[in-house]
Amino acid sequence: MELLVASGIGVLVACGVYLLLRARTYPVVLGLTLLSYGVNLFIFVMGRMAPGRPPVIDPQASAYTDPLPQALVLTAIVIGFGMTAFSVVLALRARAETGSDHVDGSADTGVAR
């Protein structure tokens, strides 16, 4: 279980970083999204892996999982979602204004540099 979750986070972050370094805006936005998914999972498991335990008080429960990372991950998801929407709009607007979806505004300047 630990290995599965850890490698899942690793793969998400690795793919995210790879896409983040691409030269077109759409892969960059996808990369940011994947990165934030990886980070959200990371936050979640930082409360330790505890399957089948409730986070809030339950008379039947013998043990609890840490509720705080679950609250934190909610905040992170909300902010990450909002920022994804924003960066999509920004990328579309940049495409409309500069006529290219290259992150430097045009592919030529990217090569020249």
Add this chain to the structure above:
Amino acid sequence: MNHWIIAPIVLPAMSAAILVLLGSKLGLQRALNLAVTLGLVAINLNLAMGAADGSVGVYALGDWPAPFGIVLVLDRLSAIMLLLTSIIALASLLYALRGSDASGKYFHALFQFLLMGLNGAFLTGDFFNLFVFFEVLLIASYGLLLHGSGGPRLKAGFHYVAINLTGSALFLIGVTLLYAMTGTLNMADMALKVAAAPAGDAALIRAGALIMLVVFAIKAALLPLYFWLPDAYSVAKAPVAAMFAIMTKVGAYAVIRIYTLIFGAAAGVAADVAMPWLLPVALATMVLATVGALASGSVRVLASYLTVTSVGTIFVGIGLFTPTALSAALYYLAHSTVTISLLFLLADLIGRNRGDVRDRLTRTFPVAQPALLGWLFLLGAAAVAGVPPLSGFLGKVMLLQGAQNHAHAVWVWAVVLGSALFMLIAMARAGSMLFWHVDTDPDTARVDSGMHASRADLVPLALLIGCIVALTIWAGPAARYTAAAANDLMQPAGYIRAVLGDSPALQSFGRSAPAVVERGGQGS
């Protein structure tokens, strides 16, 4: 409980919401924003005077006791940053009211959201809350950076958003890693937990601490992570760029706060974890940013690189890690923020005087107001390079004094003094290009007088120059305030006691930190 402590967050939050609703009523927006910003200056001045006696104000939200609820903490460092923010905000706003706020509907709302994020970041005593306020100020800054729109702004804006989102992802990794190791998010509580951490947790705690350092280095624009700054700042509208002068200082503030309180000398397994990195990185930042300043093709790019240089200077003071040097860093922080704001506003005034060439350093017809702009530019150059008698000189002298007993004092002196010289050369080169190396051919077009700097344009500049002069004249009281703030930071037990009350853990925290006293003696 002093309820004024939360006012710098609640007031902008509420007015920002109202400003969004006011939509297209520009007159009302302007009046409300100006009133709130003036109110913030008054409140923050009051808070700064209240904190002057060394009392640490703690505001527990919802009256939940400290490690469980979120707290706001006002000490001298927070008070300095709050006051500085509101003064820069007032100057930027006064400049924006001259017309550049009209190119988008939500300038004023975003401006107040930015203030809310900044004030919140300076006040919060909770690590995750720090992340939230960072996000608030960053999201507002994305909007403000794009204010006015246009291709170059969108391009730089996308870079800025991408790097800051990556930074936020790292922030979350760092903060949750530290939570996993300590089980708390309250900064004071985390300081106690880190100090008492077993040796087996050392690797992960240190990793968390250094990930946070990378995040703050992105915000502050330190060496390998500053490349986003010149692009972003030089395309922003003048009042926005002037306001952004405080943004890099948020990173500096966070480093000062976290690496003295949580990972300071008393932090056990993670003691002084950032210190081996800060000084070399800060010096290298200064060198490269000064080279950038020499190679700049326009006044705004020049001002952007000078921003990075000033950040480097502040981090030299932090990296030396003595009370004297830290005090100098805080004094220089106040000075440089005001000066950089002044330079960005001045660059815009000069640009308006030069027609299509704007502020690019190319030969064109003479500016229409050479005497006025020339003197202002000379003043800005003297202030930013740290030439006597202005406050930049005093700040650097204090910094050099703070460095004199340090093992690498020679490097610090050489880089700080050398960069001052080359900054002066960069400013002299720009100045002679702008004011002397001009076409006197009568055929070249001249700008119409509507573009000239009017008296009202000069009000915000006068405000900022007034601050520099005040920092120079009242350098004694200002330096005593920063010295007291630096001493508080070096003795974090006072902060922890104010937040958590006395506890057995705090007693051992004080005892395990004899190094603090030793270091205290070293610098003075």
